[in-house]
Each structure stands twice: as C-alpha cells, then as structure tokens.
Amino acid sequence: MIKKIIVSLCFVFSVSALAQQSSSSPYSFFGIGEIKFKGTVENRSMGSLSVIPDSIHVNLQNPASYSNLRLTNYAIGGSYTTNTLKTTTQKENTQRTTIDYLSIAIPTKKVGLGIGLIPYSSVGYNLSSISNTEAHEYKGTGGINKAYLAASYKLSDNFSVGAEMQYNFGQIETRSIYSVYGVQYSTREINTSNATGMNIVTGVFYQRKLNNKVQLFSSATFTPEATLKLKNSRSIATIQVGSTGGESLIDSATDVTVPDTKMKLPTKYSFGIGVGELKKWAIGAEVTLVDNANFSNRFADISSTYKNGNKINFGGYYIPKYNAYSNFFKKVVYRGGLRFENTGLVINNQTVNDKAVTAGIGLPVRGSFSNVNIGFEYGSRGTVSSNLIKENYFTVSFALSFNDKWFTKRKYD
Template sequence: MIKKLVLVLIACFALQSYAQEGTASPYSFYGIGSLKAKGTVENRSMGGLSIYTDSIHVNLRNPASYASPNLKLYNEKNRPVKFTVGGSYNSSTLKADSGEAEVSATTFDYLALSMPLGKDFGFGFGLLPYTAVGYKIEDFEGDDIVNRYRGEGGVNRAYLGLGYRLTDKLSLGVDVSYNFGNIQNSAIEFVYDEIEGEDNQLVQYQSRENNRSDLSGLNVNIGLTYHSMITEKLELQAGLTYTPQSTIASKNQRSFSTIVINGNSGQEFVVNTFDVELDELQETDLTLPSRLAIGGGIGQPRKWFAGLEYTLQNTSKFSNPIISTNSTNFVNASGLSLGGFYTPDYNSFSSYWKRVTYRAGMYYENTGLEIKNEVINEFGMSFGVGLPVGGMFSNANLGAEIGRRGTREQNLILENFFNFRISLSLNDRWFEKLKYN
C-alpha cells in the first residue's frame, strides 16, 4: 500500500510540475472557460461514456458508483479501495481565414479516492479542474496588430460523495462539490503614429485593461446506477446523473495599466496601474446550469461492453456580465456518446496482452456557445488501453483522442485537436478482518 501511495504522489508532482495552462483554446475566452471535468481516462477513451461502473475503477461522473458490488475474489465480503490520478497533453491546430497556428497545453486532470463503508455504503472524494482558461488572440490589419486578448486561470473542484446500494441491482449517490478559482484576462487596443510615406509606428505608451474574477460556490450532483443479468452471459447497465442549477459567487476587479511594449519580443512592461470602481458589478452571481445525463448498454461482465449516453445542459441560463460581447449567446447544450471496451481474457496467465482492456468510442457535442449566429460544435473519436500493473486489478490507462471544435464561418476559428491522456488506477484491500491472531 505504501508503495502505491508513493507512486501516486510522484505522479501528481510530475504532472503538476510539468503542467502549464489547462487549455490553449480561444473558445475558453467565453463563460468561465472550457469544461475540463469530463471524466477519467477510462471514460474519455470510450467517447466520454460514463454509465459503465465496476468494482476496480473510480467513476468521477456518477457518485452511485461508490457503492460498487463486492468482488467474487474476496468471497463477496469485501470491496477494494480505489484511487486514481490522471493528466493529459493537448495539441491543437487553430485555423482561421487569416492563417493558422499551433498551440499546446499540459495539465493535471484529477486525483480521487473511493472506499467502502460497511456492507452497502461507499465514500469518495477528490480534486480536479472544472474549467480552464488559456488563450492569446491577436487581430491584425495588414502587418499591424490592432488588438491583443489574453486569459488564464479557471475553476477547480473539490468534492465529497456518498453512495448507497438500495438493492443488489440499484445504487444511489450524491456528490457535494466546492468550486473555487480565478479567471484573469487582459485586452490591449494598439495605437499607432501614422506618418505619411512611412510604416506605422507604435506610440510609446499603450493602455491595457485588466480584469480578474475570484470565483467560489457549491453545487450538488445526484446519480443512479442499475445493473442486471438479462441472460446467463449478458448484463444490462444503465446510469443517470442530474446536477441541479446552482450559483457561483464572483468577486470582480478591473484596472487599467499604462504599458510599454518591446517591438521585437512583444513583451509588456507596466509603467503604472490604477483601479476602477465597478459599483454593482464588483460582486456578481453566475449561474451554473443544470445538467442531465442518461444512458445504457449491454455486455458480458469482465469481457466487453457497448453503450450509448445522452447529455443535456441548460446553458441558456448562463451569463457573465464582466466578460460579454454583443456577438455571443448561450443556448442549451447537448451531447451524444457511443463507446465500449473489450478484454480478451482478464484472468489469462499465458498472455499479458489478453489481460489488457481495449477501449474506443466517439462523441458529438453542441457546446452551447453561439458566436455570430454560429453554434460551436465539437466532434471526436477516442481510443485507449488499460494495462495491468503491479498487484491485482491495478492498471495504467492510456488514451488518445482526435477531433475538431468550432468553424471557420464568420471568420471564426476551427480547432483540430489531439489529446493524449494517462492515468494510474490503483486498488487495494483495506479493513480486512484477520482470521488468525
């Protein structure tokens, strides 16, 4: 157990020390950033499918999974303690009518633990980024830069959850999450000296608008899982999660800085800064929209599974008065995920690769963001493997995802992205009663 905990801590430190911004998407400018809390590497490798639950993997999306059934290996008398840590690398090609650029980001994704409490209860807690902001956008007229927009930060989430097995087939769970973090952004409108017959020259001093929002608030997530053998070999699994609408408090600051810009490197040097009174906008409440996810699938336990999941999020209720534009609107978001896994022989002693779990899936998502009357959609395909490591049931999960987000219509940006994800899913047996003294 000590070795496994040390391994988790080393992985956390390595991921966090290497991580920079959690995203490099220009669409993270809108709202409170790009959504990061989309599940574990196992979920994401199956197209984002989160309805499948078992006794050896943590499910970050459905708290009912904490009350997983006992393992036959443990004579139906015990469940393992499950803990996991994950991180990811993203590389994107941004394409617009004016050109294209390559961006990348590396981030820590989650740290979570789930443990049994008695016969029918399960408990879970964890820490993960909920949204991420990271962008640098520049507008040009000819060779002259006109505007520069930058943003960083995001919202993190710490949660506690409890699951309960109502029957052998049905479980219920509830998560309570504390959301916290900050978002910082800046905007510069460049001013030039126009001299007839010569190239435009930047004036010595430019003005930069700085905004910062410190965010905090609670929300709840409710989940149900159902599983039942419908034939001797086939099992039906279904899941439902519902997150009611909640609010998150935003304490806002705005200032203006006089800056000098290095003409070669573009680096900004602050000369002086003064704060601006925001009056009624100094403290605002942002709405976190309600979310419903429902799905089901069939499979052979410990062998294969295939499922479908639909999500609906009431993002039309969202607004951010501090960062808003006339060309932006929020509409209700929706998504569809299709995926599954296959394990040739989880109990094979002759072949390691037969014990490997192979995952694949695809998804389509209306993000709920509408810019210049163009809805921003996202599509992706994912693949992954679960590699057995260490002791019984522990594994390293690798996942890859390719897809696209956005459009080039109305001079918007199309993102072609590649994501690589890695996680450790470790299991051990605690609270075991000794048979002999």
C-alpha cells in the same frame, strides 16, 4: 508503500491544479473558459461514456457508482494535447500538458465514499485583432477547480443511489492591450475574478441479468443549477510596448471599482443505457442535456450568446480473456468510442460544436488488480465560417489506477 505514493501525488496535484494552464483554446475567452471533461481516462477512451459498471475503476461522472467498487481505489490521470488552430488565412499550433484528476474511492459492504480534485474549467488564450489604424491584444489565464466529496448507497444488488458535494474555486485573469498606430503609448486593462461556490450532483445506477452471461445496465444523473460568486477587480495603466512584446509601465496603474457578480452554472441531465458480458465486453450509449440559457460571460460581450447544449456519446470495451494468467495481452482491455457535443456557445450566430473519436487500452499490473490506462482522442471544435477558428486536437491521456483492500479483519496478529 502505496499510501505514501498517493499522499505525495495528492500534494503535487493540489499545487499543480491551482497553477496549471490546461487550455490553449481561443474559445476559452468566453464564459468561465473551456469546460473540462469530468471523468477518468477509462471513460474518456470510450467516448466519455459513464454508464458501464466497473468494480475496480472509479467512475467520476456518476456518484451512484462508488458502492459498486470492490476495492479501495486511488487514481491519478493526466494528458498531453496538441492543437492546430485554423482560420481562412492563418494556421497555428499549440501544445499543453495537464493533470486531469486525482481521486480516492473507499467502498464498504453497501456504502461507497469518494474524495478528489478535478479542474472544472480552464482559460488559456492569446489573441489579437489588427486593423489599419489600431490593434487589440487579448490574453487570458486561470480557471475553476472542483474539490468533491461523494457518497453512494446500494439499495439492492441491482440498484444504487449517490450524491456528490462540489466546492468550486479558482481565479481567472484576462488582460487586454489597446494600441493606436502613431501613438507612442498603449492602454492596458487587467480584469481578475476570484470564484467560489457550491453545487451538488445526484445519480442512480441500475443493472440486471438478461441471462447467465449478459447484463443490462443504465444510469442517470442530475446536476441542478448552482451559483458561482465572482469577486472582481480591474486595473488600468498606460504602458509602452517594446519591439519584442515586453511592457514598460509609464505611470502607476489605476484600480477601478467594478461590482462583484454572480454566474449561474447550468442545470445538467444525463441518461445512459448499455449491455454486455462485463468480464468480456460491453457497449453503451449516453445523452447529456445542458440548460445553458441562463449562462453568461463574466463581463458583457455582445458577440456571444448561449443556448441549451447537448452531448451524445457511444462506446465500449473488449477483453480477450480476463483470467488468461499466462498471456498478458489477452488480459488487456481494448476501448473505443465516439462523441458529438453541441456546446451551447453561439458566436456570430454560429454554434460551436465539438466532436471526437476515441480509443484506449488498459494494461494490468501483474499480481494485483491495479492497472495502467492509456487513452487517445482525436477531434475538432468550431469552424472557420463566420470568422471563427477551427481547432483540430489530438490528446494522449495516461492514468494510474491503484487498488487495495481495506477493512479486512486480520486472522492472525
């Protein structure tokens, strides 16, 4: 029964991931949009921490973790986010609901395999610039998705290595309307980019006992620079904008030839270390370095540049009593964490930072190793300085993690 449910969810997710608009951030105007968190609700609830080992939850951030799983795992996660956007003079609220990941992980004795689909970036903005003589309106939709295949091998009881191949694909559409006051018609420009590309992620995972209860664990990942190919098209038309915002085409749209381009996805390194009694508690810290220096916008935009970015996160969990069969709440996993990120995006000489506090709970499903995970994240991005926009966001995440035993030899037919 559970396999039928997963197949159905795979189909729904595959369709939804291609169509959903999972960003309402004005900062998704730049580059390939808002870069999405590549991880589970469990990781996100601990400040996006990925260094803590787990035998029943998949870790999407480090491919070396798959061989640490004890059971085949199916996971699907989604989130609901409210955004408050502020300038020095204005304030707006937005909401969005998204599907964040679908994954299947299959462990054997020493090898772990994983396959899944994750949104990588999302574009979703609606902006306007108005002066005494003219007006510009900007709207963007779409994003980039990742389909991945991962493999991990346990070299010893303490050390695992892994690699993940990722196929990137998606479409980004940006639309701008230019109007001059007193002129009846406006000019509309639509730019479309269809993106494809491949990249790889490698990882290592190490853990050892410090005493009979407490373990030390560490991890590292490396994502080399990759190329994203963009097949671009542009259409320009004369339109008339109605009082309610509707558009009427005055003459046939003109297709303008624009060159196809390539973008460099940045090199990324991560290092983490932690300590804990894994069936009781664990804490850890992680640093991620991103080489954004060669990153650029799809089309030239002199108002923004990129520099190297970084992320620092702390987190952990606590379980009152994992084997308390008569007390449900003692088996609940309580998670929390902090995250600070320098995105590397620089606008009007102002660096865009993103910081958040996170929390979450894991609710066990009775009679199985499956569970329901709920996460909460409150954070802010950007600033009102230098004519920018500050975002305050609150996200509620929800995930189902199913576990099953595969490759078990039958004793009886």
